[in-house]
């Protein structure tokens with residue numbers, strides 16, 4: 644049984660079937676990418692899986708448990724963590740503190756204990772600091788730990804956001820355009836980081852426009868067009884699929900989203 648299982652998922656916006664009858668699974672250690680032309684329904688699908696939208700149809704399961712329509716914090720408690728297309732970093736906090744905030748759900752204790760700084764709350768903070776430091780080393784930001792987040796380059800901020808999502812120790816990580824706005828070097832760093840996280844056994848679901856990156860790192864690709872799944876499979880198979888080529892060619896002019 645896949646760790647994340649999506650079956651017959653769908654939602655409408657007014658009369659528009661934004662996503663319809665989409666299903667797939669993600670196993671631990673796999674990198675599954677969702678691709679498709681602009682407006683295909685990728686972000687909407689992501690929002691339904693991560694609890695931002697309640698699906699009108701279908702089912703989402705995590706490790707066999709039905710989690711359809713659960714709120715993001717309930718999903719986080721069950722091991723689903725996500726990053727956002729528009730960075731959600733606290734710019735005025737230090738790099739280390741940003742990762743520590745990602746740990747709060749995991750290390751949740753009593754507010755009263757924290758207010759009075761009890762030994763238990765001090766222990767939790769120390770533990771969060773240790774975990775956060777380890778994660779910063781993992782994403783190559785250990786030397787920047789005490790800097791204000793606003794001082795980081797864009798690519799480094801993207802890696803910081805991944806470190807913060809990892810602070811929850813997720814079993815599945817949803818990455819929304821992790822390489823958007825990054826240059827080639829930054830994209831490659833993120834590329835390696837994602838592969839490394841997958842290798843540690845975390846399941847990864849990715850929405851990404853950088854087709855070269857998608858083809859390089861995906862174990863499996865799901866292709867959407869106008870809300871429907873039109874193809875899925877290994878990168879080599881999907882990139883040769885006539886339906887996929889047609890969907891992209893149909894919007895290729897000026898969109899810059901050709902299959903790489």
Ligand SMILES: Nc1ncnc2c1ncn2[C@@H]1O[C@H](COP(=O)(O)OP(=O)(O)OP(=O)(O)O)[C@@H](O)[C@H]1O
Pocket residue numbers: 656659661679680681682683684685686687688
């Ligand atoms: N909140 C909303 N209300 C109404 N329509 C929406 C809403 N969100 C998305 N849509 C519509 O649903 C369809 C799917 O949009 P979505 O943003 O999921 O596509 P996408 O594949 O992520 O596109 P892009 O590649 O441009 O990010 C589009 O036709 C879009 O206009």
